[in-house]
Amino acid sequence: xxxxxxxxxxxxxxxxGISAETAQGVVAAGAILVILFGVIIxxxxxxxxxxxxxxxxxxxxxxxxxxxxxxxxxxxxDLLKLLQKQKMKSEVTSAESQREGSFWYFGHTLVLxxxxxxxxxxxxxxxxxxxxxxxLPFIAALAAVLATLFSGVARGGVASFLGVFxxxxxAVAGAVPALFALLCAGLGAGGFRWEAMxxxxxxxxxxxxxxxxxxxxxxxxxxxxxxxxxxxIPPFSSAHPSSDLRGGVLSGVFGRRFAxxxxxxxxxxxxxxxxxxxxxLGAWNLPGFLDGAPERERWVFVLELIVxxxxxxxxxxxxxxxxxxxxxxxxDHVTDLxxxxxxxxxxxxxxxxxxxxRLWGGP
Amino acid sequence: MSNHTESLHTDLTEWEVGPFHAMLxxxxxxxxRLDGEVVVSAQAETGFLHRGLEKAFxxxxxxxxxxxxxxxxxxxxxxxxxxxxxxxxxxxxxxxPERAQAIxxxxxxxxxxxxxxxxxxxxxRMVGAETILHFLIRDREKILDLFELxxxxxxxxxxxxxxxxxxxxxxxxxxxxxxxxxxxxxxLKEYNDLLSFNQAFVKRMVGLAPLSLxxxxxxxxxxxxxxxxxxxxxxxxxxxxxxxxxxxxxVPRGKSSDGxxxxxxxxxIVRLMEILQSLEILKHATESLVPGPFKKGEVSKDFLPxxxxxxxxxxxxxxxxxxxxxxxxxVKPLRVQFRSPSIPNIAxxxxxxxxxxxxDVGLILASMDISVAEADK
Numbered sequence: 001x002x003x004x005x006x007x008x009x010x011x012x013x014x015x016x017g018i019s020a021e022t023a024q025g026v027v028a029a030g031a032i033l034v035i036l037f038g039v040i041i042x043x044x045x046x047x048x049x050x051x052x053x054x055x056x057x058x059x060x061x062x063x064x065x066x067x068x069x070x071x072x073x074x075x076x077x078d079l080l081k082l083l084q085k086q087k088m089k090s091e092v093t094s095a096e097s098q099r100e101g102s103f104w105y106f107g108h109t110l111v112l113x114x115x116x117x118x119x120x121x122x123x124x125x126x127x128x129x130x131x132x133x134x135x136l137p138f139i140a141a142l143a144a145v146l147a148t149l150f151s152g153v154a155r156g157g158v159a160s161f162l163g164v165f166x167x168x169x170x171a172v173a174g175a176v177p178a179l180f181a182l183l184c185a186g187l188g189a190g191g192f193r194w195e196a197m198x199x200x201x202x203x204x205x206x207x208x209x210x211x212x213x214x215x216x217x218x219x220x221x222x223x224x225x226x227x228x229x230x231x232x233i234p235p236f237s238s239a240h241p242s243s244d245l246r247g248g249v250l251s252g253v254f255g256r257r258f259a260x261x262x263x264x265x266x267x268x269x270x271x272x273x274x275x276x277x278x279x280x281l282g283a284w285n286l287p288g289f290l291d292g293a294p295e296r297e298r299w300v301f302v303l304e305l306i307v308x309x310x311x312x313x314x315x316x317x318x319x320x321x322x323x324x325x326x327x328x329x330x331x332d333h334v335t336d337l338x339x340x341x342x343x344x345x346x347x348x349x350x351x352x353x354x355x356x357x358r359l360w361g362g363p
Numbered sequence: 364m365s366n367h368t369e370s371l372h373t374d375l376t377e378w379e380v381g382p383f384h385a386m387l388x389x390x391x392x393x394x395x396r397l398d399g400e401v402v403v404s405a406q407a408e409t410g411f412l413h414r415g416l417e418k419a420f421x422x423x424x425x426x427x428x429x430x431x432x433x434x435x436x437x438x439x440x441x442x443x444x445x446x447x448x449x450x451x452x453x454x455x456x457x458x459x460p461e462r463a464q465a466i467x468x469x470x471x472x473x474x475x476x477x478x479x480x481x482x483x484x485x486x487x488r489m490v491g492a493e494t495i496l497h498f499l500i501r502d503r504e505k506i507l508d509l510f511e512l513x514x515x516x517x518x519x520x521x522x523x524x525x526x527x528x529x530x531x532x533x534x535x536x537x538x539x540x541x542x543x544x545x546x547x548x549x550x551l552k553e554y555n556d557l558l559s560f561n562q563a564f565v566k567r568m569v570g571l572a573p574l575s576l577x578x579x580x581x582x583x584x585x586x587x588x589x590x591x592x593x594x595x596x597x598x599x600x601x602x603x604x605x606x607x608x609x610x611x612x613x614v615p616r617g618k619s620s621d622g623x624x625x626x627x628x629x630x631x632i633v634r635l636m637e638i639l640q641s642l643e644i645l646k647h648a649t650e651s652l653v654p655g656p657f658k659k660g661e662v663s664k665d666f667l668p669x670x671x672x673x674x675x676x677x678x679x680x681x682x683x684x685x686x687x688x689x690x691x692x693x694v695k696p697l698r699v700q701f702r703s704p705s706i707p708n709i710a711x712x713x714x715x716x717x718x719x720x721x722x723d724v725g726l727i728l729a730s731m732d733i734s735v736a737e738a739d740k
Contacts, residue, residue: 059497158378162400162721235491235563325557327564328491330722 011124011301028127032116039121039305044266047313048075051320058324082262085255115140115271120194122284122304134182134192137275141231144268145171148232166331167232173338174230180346181223184353185209185279188216188361198283203307208282215352220280222346224315227272229338233265234323236334273315277308281315284308375403382411386489386725389735393712397721405716405724407709412739420699425451425525425666428696432686433519435701436737438481441474442679444523447699449604449675450688451525455668462655463527464606468648469540470513470522471605471677472641476547477506478680479587479634479641482732486631487558489726490567495557502550505543512536525666527658537649544642551639559635568628572715572727579625582714583707586682588732591617591633592625598678605677610647612640627730667694681705681732705738 009024012031049064049072056063064071117127118136126133145167152164186192188209189200201208210217229236277283284304329337381392390411396403416435420428428447435443445467452459459467484499507517513536514522514529522529558564574584579592589596597614599607615636617629625633670692676685682704689698708731715727 055493059494060501061497158376158397159721162397165400237491324494326492327487327558327561327567329563330567330720332720333563333566 028117031125031127035119035121035125036116039309040116040119040267040270043309043313044263044270045075047270047316048266050313050317054317055320055324058321079259082255082259119271119274120198120278120283121274121308122301123195123198124301124304126194129193129195131192133194134186134197134275134279137271138178138182141227141268141271142171142175144264145230169331169335170229170232170236173335174226174228174236176226177222177338177342177346178226178230180343180350181219181226182279184216184219184346184349185223187350187353187357188213189279194278194283197279198285201282201285203282203285203287205282207285208280210280213353213356215349215356216280218345219349219353220276222342222349223279224272224276224319226338226342226346227276228269228319229334229342231265231268231272233269233272233319235326235328237328269316269319270312273312273319274308276315277311281311282307380724381408386728387735388485388728388731388733390739391709391735393724395716395721395724400721402716402719402721402724405713407712409709409735409738412735414740416740417699417701420696422695424664424694425668425696426664428699429523430519430521433521434736435684435703435740436679436681436705436734437518438734439474439478439680440519441470441523442677442684443701444520445471445605446675446677446679446684446686446701447688448523448525449677450673450686451668451690453673453675454671454688454690455525457526457659459527459605460656460659461606461653462531463657463659465648465652466528466532466657467523467605468607468610469645469652470510470520470528472644472648473506473509473540475641475680476638476645477503477510479638480506480547482634482680482729483554483558483631485729486627486726489729490564492558492561492564495554498550498553498557502547505546509536509539509543512539524658526660527656529658531657532652537652540645540649544645547638548642551635554635559632565628567723567726568631568730569626571627571723572719572730573626574711574715576625578711578714582711584682584711585707586679586704586732587633587637588625588630588682588708588711590615590625591629593617598676598683602676604675606648607644609651610644612643612647615640627727630730630732665694667692676702679704681708681734681737701737701740703734703737703740705732705734708733709738 009027012018012027013020013022016027016030016034018027018030052074053063053071064074067073067077115137118133118140120126120133149164149167149171152160152167182192185197189197191197201212205211210220227233284307286300286303286307376397378395378397379392380395381387382390384393387393392408392411394406394408396405414434416431419431423431428451429444432443432447433440451457480499480503484496484503487493487496487499510520511517513533514520516522574588574592576593578584579589579594584592585594585596593616595614595616598604599610599612600614615633617625617633668690670690672687672689674685674687676683678684683702684704685702687698687700687702688696691697711731712728715731716724719727
């Protein structure tokens, strides 16, 4: 049986050596752990390192060069440092708000990582492949924004409280055009299943949705940029600054909370880049000659993973390059940009995609 | 209906920032009253960095005052030294040799370029433009290298003497100055490409925290901040000192020369243009470095100026820096007072912050180019 035609459960049972009698939930849990520790954390670690090295190169600096070979373990060193930091007395107003704040920071990260179960990392990794699949990470991102918002309220300072309003404004502004852009992808692919979206594209760039339909190129640009607004990723990060320079929902956050925050924000960018790749940039598709080869099924899914992760990492590095090269926008400038530029562009993309599919699309 | 009005009533938020906070230019307090994100009023409180600097001059012999004058504004030390030396030289009627004057001009202009690059870097930091920030700091290091080459120090130079400078220029120094000037001239284009006319930066800076020409005059704001609002005054042109009358350069002004108000962007651009003019002056000064003595004889340790007083001034990187020195014929100064350009800039804080958004507070403060050390003394 070819890999693409089998269910995730059979493959993961074979991969993890779990017998047929074991409950499906155990298989799913094992698979998610493998994905988290075998795929996501290494991928995010590599991206963080590349971010730093490329950023340093752009800025005429050396970058990490002490922890491990060529500074590769700098992220780990930073994590250990952050975990050991003590709390400042001024960080929280009371024990109650401290607990509440920690809850929301933890919740923020947890909500984002709950999307692991619906990550489209390849044909074998599709645990939840429903008609609503494409909306699930989107909802996780929105829930994470909500958790950030409450964590700001729990902190109780003027800067963080005002930052809550910035987060809300940016989340609303970013979510609407992103949703329209997502609808474009669904229209183009003929559904919101990850499988459908992948099948509507091919391995080669000319078969990707962004190059098949010019309106979907516009939708992709709107989707990715709006996601950066929604998740407050630089240069649209005015609501979230971790420094005190401009004040914001998370200003003054450090130590363990900052570690949680860094994890979740990097993962959020990973998540958004991944779904952008699957919807618009060819997903995990391999060249045609690799399809339907049963003897290759053991490593085909690894190739799919490499393909989809390479594109995702490239997109993340593009976001990193924009971050390094651009000044930060003010929150009201961000929302103006979204409502006056992204939103009309998203509507044009939606109408254009609909017309395109009607006139030149498939049956 | 009245209940609705009552339920919508909101108070202004008060936020006390400082004395130590990342958005502040140094140790100072800022009391902000906010209506949402908008600053309704702002009050600045300084004095946290008061070191009794002026009093310290009275405790030391005349020569020992020079290192103290370095500490007035550690970021642009040369101007404190120069203005103190000029005041003492006026009391003593010391004529400074031409070569020493040229060396002083070179050091002043290097100090101005260094100060302006640091200013641009602070603004870049406030808007989150990290790449250009590193480029600016990298290029400023080249200026500090030149200071080190000539004086052995990077910040507190202690290089000027009453009647000249401590040493003659070292071998290869002039060539390095010319080389560095050319490098920074080329880099100015890079700064413009990356930041000055970047759409996001322009949107944040243009029209931000305007200061009208009338208010500039009323507050006594000087230097690039005043010229950005259209004031046509530069002490190097208006009342030339230490050989500036021989230098050929122009005085850049902000776009709002009609007096409608110079914004943060004008203040930024004026400094960029001033760097270019400083490079021109450096070119002339290095060409006009004539052979000859670099100081007027040896001034002894027991230097005794005659009874008298003098007020000297220089165009420092931040504006007009004045120094009033009173001598009573003893081995120590009777009184030394400084007029620092940062004080009027601090006085302008309530005006420039009023109506600004909280996100811009740090940026506006950076755009005003305040040295708390210089103001607190």
